[in-house]
Amino acid sequence: MEKIRVVLYGVGTMGSRTAKFLLEKEGVEIVGAIDIAKDKVGKDLGEVLQLGKRLGVVVTNNCKKIFSKACCDLVVHSTSSYLKDVYPQIAPIAEYGINVISTCEELAYPFATEPELAKKLDVLGMKNGVTFLGAGINPGFLMDTLAIMLTGLCQKVDKITVERVMNAGTRRVPFQEKIGAGLSVKEFKEKIEEKAITGHVGLEQSIGMIAAALCWELDKIVVEPVNPIIASKNVASDAIKVKKGGVAGLRQQARGIKKYKDVITLDFQAYIGAKEEYDSIRIDGAPPINQKITPCVHGDLATVAIIVNAIPRLINAAPGLVTIKDLPVLSAAVEDMRKYVYSFAKPYK
Numbered sequence: 001m002e003k004i005r006v007v008l009y010g011v012g013t014m015g016s017r018t019a020k021f022l023l024e025k026e027g028v029e030i031v032g033a034i035d036i037a038k039d040k041v042g043k044d045l046g047e048v049l050q051l052g053k054r055l056g057v058v059v060t061n062n063c064k065k066i067f068s069k070a071c072c073d074l075v076v077h078s079t080s081s082y083l084k085d086v087y088p089q090i091a092p093i094a095e096y097g098i099n100v101i102s103t104c105e106e107l108a109y110p111f112a113t114e115p116e117l118a119k120k121l122d123v124l125g126m127k128n129g130v131t132f133l134g135a136g137i138n139p140g141f142l143m144d145t146l147a148i149m150l151t152g153l154c155q156k157v158d159k160i161t162v163e164r165v166m167n168a169g170t171r172r173v174p175f176q177e178k179i180g181a182g183l184s185v186k187e188f189k190e191k192i193e194e195k196a197i198t199g200h201v202g203l204e205q206s207i208g209m210i211a212a213a214l215c216w217e218l219d220k221i222v223v224e225p226v227n228p229i230i231a232s233k234n235v236a237s238d239a240i241k242v243k244k245g246g247v248a249g250l251r252q253q254a255r256g257i258k259k260y261k262d263v264i265t266l267d268f269q270a271y272i273g274a275k276e277e278y279d280s281i282r283i284d285g286a287p288p289i290n291q292k293i294t295p296c297v298h299g300d301l302a303t304v305a306i307i308v309n310a311i312p313r314l315i316n317a318a319p320g321l322v323t324i325k326d327l328p329v330l331s332a333a334v335e336d337m338r339k340y341v342y343s344f345a346k347p348y349k
């Protein structure tokens with residue numbers, strides 16, 4: 001089997017890290033790169049990744065130049081969180097017979113907020129024999145897929161409570177900025193109102209995905225307003241200093257309500273200086289389940305891992321729009337990537 005051929009669409013923080021990880025792996029090659037950033041277009045990908053060597057792949061902003069019928073097996077896409085922005089970028093790719101995996105948060109479970117675009121992607125995928133998948137750590141795994149898997153151990157599920165608490169100081173700078181770290185409370189509130197800060201995108205998608213897996217018909221999903229977390233003392237990351245009384249990060253909560261009861265609650269906290277970092281899932285049911293991962297999983301590293309580990313699943317998946325819960329259980333693709341393509345599609349020899 002030829003190497004799995006990948007085009008990167010978006011060579012920012014996640015795209016660059018994914019590229020570097022792909023370069024370490026056997027059985028896969030990067031054959032193209034797309035980005036609109038002026039400091040990247042026209043440069044060799046090796047230069048953009050600061051590898052000190054050329055890779056022979058020039059970053060372009062012209063998708064038409066890159067794509068031709070089956071020029072690659074899949075596109076790894078990471079440009080934006082919202083499907084309205086992402087749809088015009090990824091939809092045309094289907095016509096070239098190419099699969100797409102994207103870090104777009106809304107694509108992880110697009111039926112929650114963008115059912116029409118989800119339907120259109122599904123139809124496009126089926127018509128062209130390709131698969132669209134939104135993937136990442138959150139949404140996409142820690143606050144949804146993992147909880148779904150744990151319910152597989154239950155005879156009865158009454159309520160699912162998921163918490164993710166992370167020290168944003170150890171995460172990428174765009175993430176720290178996205179959660180408002182370093183702002184005053186007034187600036188934070190203004191930026192939330194202007195939508196210059198969106199906070200974490202994905203709680204609605206995670207609740208939707210869990211409910212869909214359990215075939216729960218929810219009355220509604222309530223996403224609470226984003227609240228700033230105020231620093232109780234001076235705290236700092238390498239990039240951002242927060243004075244006592246300033247905004248260290250944010251807290252977001254959401255609830256899935258069924259028959260007037262909260263049956264799914266999600267609590268996301270990300271701030272510089274968080275003392276205890278953890279991911280926890282509690283299932284009230286039979287048997288009850290309490291799972292805690294401490295410290296919490298490093299989101300950036302794990303997102304890159306999930307994107308790359310999901311590549312064989314994406315290639316093997318049925319055409320259309322799928323979500324991560326619809327694919328075989330994810331595992332690390334630590335060997336030659338091609339082995340995993342065979343192992344699901346037909347017996348590996």
Ligand SMILES: NC(=O)c1ccc[n+]([C@@H]2O[C@H](COP(=O)([O-])OP(=O)(O)OC[C@H]3O[C@@H](n4cnc5c(N)ncnc54)[C@H](OP(=O)(O)O)[C@@H]3O)[C@@H](O)[C@H]2O)c1
Nearest residue numbers: 010012013014035036037078079080081103136137138303
């Ligand atoms: N689901 C998850 O768990 C998860 C995890 C991590 C990240 N994400 C999401 O993934 C997305 C990417 O994250 P990131 O940290 O890599 O962001 P980033 O550093 O801002 O990188 C995005 C890159 O895409 C480029 N770009 C934007 N629009 C484009 C377009 N239309 N065509 C081509 N390139 C375009 C940007 O160029 P400019 O800088 O010029 O705009 C930038 O170089 C974000 O929305 C992030 O929230 C999701």
